[in-house]
Amino acid sequence: MSNEFHIVVCGSIVPDPLQTLEPVQGAQGPELKNEMMLPAVLDPWAGHALYEAANLAAKNPGSKVWLVSLGPKAKLQQVMMNIAQKVPFELVCADGSASGFTDSFEVATVLAQSIEGIQGLDKSKLLVFGGWQSASRGSGAVMQMLGELLGISEQFQGVDKLTAGDDGSLEIMERIEGGAYQVSACNGTPAVLGWATGELPEPPNNPQVGMQNMRLVMPALQQAKPADVVQGSSLAFAAVELPQQRRETRVVKDMPVEDMAREIVEWLNS
Amino acid sequence: MYTLRTLPGDDVRQIMWRYADRYDLQMSVQSARGIARTVVAKLVAEGARNTHEWTDQKAELLTAFDQSGLTALFMDPHQGGFIEGPKNLALALAAFELAWVDGGAATCSLATNLALAPIHEKGTPEQRDTYMGQCVPPQPGEDREIRRGAFALTEPLPYIGVDTGVMCGKVRVAEWNDEDPILEVDKRGRFITNMDFANFVTAAVESDDERIKSSCMIILEEEDEGTYDRGAPTLKMVHQLSSTRDPVLKLRVPASRIIGGFEIKDGTIIPKYSHGEIIGSVFHRTRIPVGLMTMAKLISAVEPVIRYHRKRFQGGDAAKEGTPRFDHGIQMNEDALQRLVDVWASGEAGCSLGFAASRLADAFDPIEKAKEKLFEEQGVVGPRKQMMALRKLKDTVQEFVELEHLPESERDAARYQELKDDTLVQFAYMEALAGILNPATKLWCTGVGATVMREAVSLVGGYGITEDCPGFLMQKWTDAQLEATYEGPEAVQRRHMSVTMTSDVFQATVSAWIGQLRRVESDNPGMGAEATASALELWQWTLNHLQNTKDAEGRKLYHNKRQGVTFPMADALGWLLGPYYLILDILELKEKGAMNPVLADGIDDLVAFYMDMANVQAARAAGEAARICTELVYGFANGAPEGVEPFAGLKAKVDAGMAGARLSKDRAGKALSGVMIPEALDYPL
Numbered sequence: 001m002s003n004e005f006h007i008v009v010c011g012s013i014v015p016d017p018l019q020t021l022e023p024v025q026g027a028q029g030p031e032l033k034n035e036m037m038l039p040a041v042l043d044p045w046a047g048h049a050l051y052e053a054a055n056l057a058a059k060n061p062g063s064k065v066w067l068v069s070l071g072p073k074a075k076l077q078q079v080m081m082n083i084a085q086k087v088p089f090e091l092v093c094a095d096g097s098a099s100g101f102t103d104s105f106e107v108a109t110v111l112a113q114s115i116e117g118i119q120g121l122d123k124s125k126l127l128v129f130g131g132w133q134s135a136s137r138g139s140g141a142v143m144q145m146l147g148e149l150l151g152i153s154e155q156f157q158g159v160d161k162l163t164a165g166d167d168g169s170l171e172i173m174e175r176i177e178g179g180a181y182q183v184s185a186c187n188g189t190p191a192v193l194g195w196a197t198g199e200l201p202e203p204p205n206n207p208q209v210g211m212q213n214m215r216l217v218m219p220a221l222q223q224a225k226p227a228d229v230v231q232g233s234s235l236a237f238a239a240v241e242l243p244q245q246r247r248e249t250r251v252v253k254d255m256p257v258e259d260m261a262r263e264i265v266e267w268l269n270s
Numbered sequence: 271m272y273t274l275r276t277l278p279g280d281d282v283r284q285i286m287w288r289y290a291d292r293y294d295l296q297m298s299v300q301s302a303r304g305i306a307r308t309v310v311a312k313l314v315a316e317g318a319r320n321t322h323e324w325t326d327q328k329a330e331l332l333t334a335f336d337q338s339g340l341t342a343l344f345m346d347p348h349q350g351g352f353i354e355g356p357k358n359l360a361l362a363l364a365a366f367e368l369a370w371v372d373g374g375a376a377t378c379s380l381a382t383n384l385a386l387a388p389i390h391e392k393g394t395p396e397q398r399d400t401y402m403g404q405c406v407p408p409q410p411g412e413d414r415e416i417r418r419g420a421f422a423l424t425e426p427l428p429y430i431g432v433d434t435g436v437m438c439g440k441v442r443v444a445e446w447n448d449e450d451p452i453l454e455v456d457k458r459g460r461f462i463t464n465m466d467f468a469n470f471v472t473a474a475v476e477s478d479d480e481r482i483k484s485s486c487m488i489i490l491e492e493e494d495e496g497t498y499d500r501g502a503p504t505l506k507m508v509h510q511l512s513s514t515r516d517p518v519l520k521l522r523v524p525a526s527r528i529i530g531g532f533e534i535k536d537g538t539i540i541p542k543y544s545h546g547e548i549i550g551s552v553f554h555r556t557r558i559p560v561g562l563m564t565m566a567k568l569i570s571a572v573e574p575v576i577r578y579h580r581k582r583f584q585g586g587d588a589a590k591e592g593t594p595r596f597d598h599g600i601q602m603n604e605d606a607l608q609r610l611v612d613v614w615a616s617g618e619a620g621c622s623l624g625f626a627a628s629r630l631a632d633a634f635d636p637i638e639k640a641k642e643k644l645f646e647e648q649g650v651v652g653p654r655k656q657m658m659a660l661r662k663l664k665d666t667v668q669e670f671v672e673l674e675h676l677p678e679s680e681r682d683a684a685r686y687q688e689l690k691d692d693t694l695v696q697f698a699y700m701e702a703l704a705g706i707l708n709p710a711t712k713l714w715c716t717g718v719g720a721t722v723m724r725e726a727v728s729l730v731g732g733y734g735i736t737e738d739c740p741g742f743l744m745q746k747w748t749d750a751q752l753e754a755t756y757e758g759p760e761a762v763q764r765r766h767m768s769v770t771m772t773s774d775v776f777q778a779t780v781s782a783w784i785g786q787l788r789r790v791e792s793d794n795p796g797m798g799a800e801a802t803a804s805a806l807e808l809w810q811w812t813l814n815h816l817q818n819t820k821d822a823e824g825r826k827l828y829h830n831k832r833q834g835v836t837f838p839m840a841d842a843l844g845w846l847l848g849p850y851y852l853i854l855d856i857l858e859l860k861e862k863g864a865m866n867p868v869l870a871d872g873i874d875d876l877v878a879f880y881m882d883m884a885n886v887q888a889a890r891a892a893g894e895a896a897r898i899c900t901e902l903v904y905g906f907a908n909g910a911p912e913g914v915e916p917f918a919g920l921k922a923k924v925d926a927g928m929a930g931a932r933l934s935k936d937r938a939g940k941a942l943s944g945v946m947i948p949e950a951l952d953y954p955l
Contacts, residue, residue, distance in 0.1 A: 018948040019948045019949065020949045034275050034872075034946065036868045036871060037276045072867070074866065074868045078280055078296070081293060081299070084297070085339060205337065205338045205339045207294075207301070207342065207352040210352070211352050214294075
């Protein structure tokens, strides 16, 4: 027997980690220099959550996956060209900043409103997935707040594995201190799961899935409602700066791994 | 003075190359890029290019192509693909992305498509669906191996090259029956891509039996009875990420494998298409991606060169932190910046030309099919009758050409629409244009591109020819040489152009371009429109002069056999096409970029930079074209030639059209010194 899940994955974009990020003071608070021109990728934690959601939905016929994103819609569109080829989902988009200079509560509020507005969503079957952390600003608070706003008290963070029983129950493995796991039993939906890395690799592209997804993604992007999570926020930044860290790279060929390990240990201990 | 904030990204490219509204193409770009900058870059960095043999390591490429969806890019949806309709632009974009890292990987990706192209263009519906369907990765629930193909042309041993008139493959009847005779095919291939793993070969063969007429292309499978020897690996020094061998094939196959089918008349097998007809229709389109592969090398060189220049003096005692020498390195000097502008501008111009050719090929495909259908309905059969029917439309086509290049507000909209809807008019116009753009893309982009790539390598000094050089610039430079010979060496492209560029329709098009560019110049000065227009005018005058003049020894100047005249004129035209299409692309960027939420903020600066690059390239191209024209007009006379007074005036206009080009180069170079580049390379060493 299978279960039907309505899985909402919350995830947005972050600047490509290869880019130089420089905080600057914009008209509405801090922002990244040339933010709109920086190439973006799906937040890796959100990616894990999305692939786990698609896998769960595939195993349980009748299930459906929505990806709820708060981000600038033009940048989201570009990222979707890649992500939409991976797994089937329906995009729900709120057009706003994804810079990381946003207040967790404001973000959670926008996401909750977006989820509430999804046509045909059955809250009794609802699993809200998201990243435990984010590559843009890992406050680790959004998912908890979102769960509270949606009235879902079953919450799990740092999830690496979810097993659904035939009776609709859920077994969830969460990361805890020291590389250990906590295994919890949950009677069933609704629940909020903040994913760590999960156990699934990035799925290969399937352009036919992409073509199907994009037919819904494009209208969703065009109809995205503006979400002002910066100007309307009570959050104020006194100052923002990049961590003062210098990369000192040496190119050394044919160095034995033992010597590499020794150098790293020496560096850590220094 | 403007600022170039970052290197142009997808938003810019999508507008300039006109696929902003095609999410199927944007998906393909992302897929190809994902492979290029991971699997392909890793293979190159690990030294996979150091062997001629196809290895398990190299075979990772095939898996990556399958998993990313690139293998299915060439197929129609009912065959397992995902794009309906022509796919020239899609294939060009994918090749561009792969060649951004490695040209051999791009060739490997395109090779199965090349094997399928004869079947796609001229095969029977059954042949098409069978072989195209076998070459897409299995769908969920399917249990089958994916098949791959190789394309064996007419390369005679021992040399290589595309001379379609010299055939080394033979076909004869082995067993006669009236339904499906069994044929024996004897084909020795050379330089055959994909041959290490190809399950089938589409081979060009000629009749060695009076019961078979002429020549054909035929499909050979590895399971066929006889010898399917993959042969020795070709010892090529470039493009090692594509498999290349010299196979020996001696197989018995049914005649139903003849591509396009056949009929039996009076005891003779008559193939529907000769090998020449099939190759002609295939090469019409497949030349374009190869030209763009070389252009990808030039644009991909920009970031690594900037990175090298800026960090040149860091890490030693040569400069103290915080000094201009430390921060800007070699970019403190004008020369390094301006030479890089030259490389970049060449790449942009070549891309504008190549992608324009791809888009034209996509538009031309359905028109060509509609033309065939229309002529069939009208009973106009055979190339000669069709040519005569099209010739009657000459004036109407020229009328369309003029309307096409007028601003919308100045043309008769009803008449324009009427001619736009006329299949034969559209066919005649597009055929004339494709007859120039396809060989010109291949000729200029790979030929001049290889030379410009040498400049890019030299900008990284001795580091450029080391394995540590970021961007694999040395490999790209040498790869470009092979690309210049793919799908016909440069002489083939020049020969093609020397025939097509004299057509009335194309000459009318050049005249229309000149008028169009002059209007652009008045509205958008400083982007090289005047220099390009004047150079085209000079080229057109020269062509006309050469066609009606004899040399000092009384021999005709513009003649089929006189390649010392016709070929340089093709080269001159090749130079001018890039700036023309770059200017059009920049106008598109100016208009559409302002409406793009990502670009709107910095669009004026970005367009200003591109206009300066176009101006630089236009001046260079006009100079090259003018030099060639001058040599041809003056070089065949003893002393001062007669009747060339107008030439001097036109040439003076070309010179004057270069006004401000060096200031443009100053500005563009300065802008490069401030552009933000990523912290790390976009693909690893």
